[in-house]
Amino acid sequence: MHGMSDNAAFRRCLICSAVEQIDGERVWPPGWLCPACGHVFPQADGVPLFAPELADSISGFDPKAFEYLAEHEPGHFWFVARNLLLVGLADKFFPHARRFLEIGCGTGFVLRDFARSRRWERLVGSELHPAGLAHARQRLPSEVEFVQMDARDIPAVGAFDLTGAFDVIEHIADDEAVLRALRSATETGGGTIIAVPQHQWLWSRADEVAHHERRYGRGELEAKLRRNGFDILFSSSFTALLLPLMAASRLVARRRSADEDAYEFGLSSAANRVLLAILRAEVRLTLAGVSWPAGGSRVVVGRAA
Numbered sequence: 001m002h003g004m005s006d007n008a009a010f011r012r013c014l015i016c017s018a019v020e021q022i023d024g025e026r027v028w029p030p031g032w033l034c035p036a037c038g039h040v041f042p043q044a045d046g047v048p049l050f051a052p053e054l055a056d057s058i059s060g061f062d063p064k065a066f067e068y069l070a071e072h073e074p075g076h077f078w079f080v081a082r083n084l085l086l087v088g089l090a091d092k093f094f095p096h097a098r099r100f101l102e103i104g105c106g107t108g109f110v111l112r113d114f115a116r117s118r119r120w121e122r123l124v125g126s127e128l129h130p131a132g133l134a135h136a137r138q139r140l141p142s143e144v145e146f147v148q149m150d151a152r153d154i155p156a157v158g159a160f161d162l163t164g165a166f167d168v169i170e171h172i173a174d175d176e177a178v179l180r181a182l183r184s185a186t187e188t189g190g191g192t193i194i195a196v197p198q199h200q201w202l203w204s205r206a207d208e209v210a211h212h213e214r215r216y217g218r219g220e221l222e223a224k225l226r227r228n229g230f231d232i233l234f235s236s237s238f239t240a241l242l243l244p245l246m247a248a249s250r251l252v253a254r255r256r257s258a259d260e261d262a263y264e265f266g267l268s269s270a271a272n273r274v275l276l277a278i279l280r281a282e283v284r285l286t287l288a289g290v291s292w293p294a295g296g297s298r299v300v301v302g303r304a305a
């Protein structure tokens with residue numbers, strides 16, 4: 001694994017496609033000027049804007065949901081357990097990674113736990129919707145970079161040895177464009193971790209409220225990763241042990257609000273504790289190598305081939 005960081009890393013101009021070597025400083029300095037074509041990329045509050053025309057549009061995600069998420073993620077069994085799984089997989093498969101990019105970092109709830117998990121040389125969170133980044137800023141140390149971009153067109157080549165998109169690409173019609181862009185941004189030998197909702201038969205109003213394009217079928221995410229330059233190191237379901245509950249909840253009529261539907265937040269704290277205990281046990285087994293065949297989400301670890 002050593003020596004990976006010796007590979008050259010580049011930022012890439014979205015206007016003229018010229019690349020410029022990154023030399024220890026930020027991946028994308030705010031107000032970056034492309035030396036090849038002279039284009040100056042706009043920025044706001046120190047956040048480079050690579051797709052300002054898409055910012056805070058309701059394309060794939062309603063920015064108003066960030067407020068709700070920021071308030072409800074901490075302590076919520078699903079988000080807490082998912083963080084344990086994602087950080088655990090990064091530690092298990094890419095213990096030497098030092099440069100991490102999270103696509104669709106939202107309010108920074110996942111990035112915060114990555115930040116705490118090891119010493120990073122570069123930690124970058126990207127979002128299409130800068131509304132989430134205000135929360136992320138507050139949660140994370142000042143050296144963490146934030147950037148607004150379209151994940152289908154990441155202005156970097158080999159700049160990261162670990163990348164991730166956690167419940168993001170199901171919002172995007174051309175999800176393979178995102179995987180292709182992630183492969184380009186990840187150096188060869190580096191890794192990516194992708195989480196998506198699974199099983200079309202679990203499709204519910206929650207998916208519509210959340211602006212999902214799809215839930216993933218068996219083998220779909222793995223095939224898409226392979227097609228776009230990744231080898232599969234590990235693949236498992238997440239929330240496998242809650243699948244009977246999830247299936248049952250879709251069979252009964254509900255009178256909950258749209259937001260509760262979207263994130264299944266309509267829970268008592270006792271129920272939350274029980275579900276968290278179940279998922280902690282599941283995550284422990286997953287990190288020990290158990291690959292669950294079915295569950296609400298699919299998590300795949302790939303290596304940039």
Ligand SMILES: [Zn+2]
Binds near residue numbers: 013017034036037
């Ligand atoms: Zn240029």
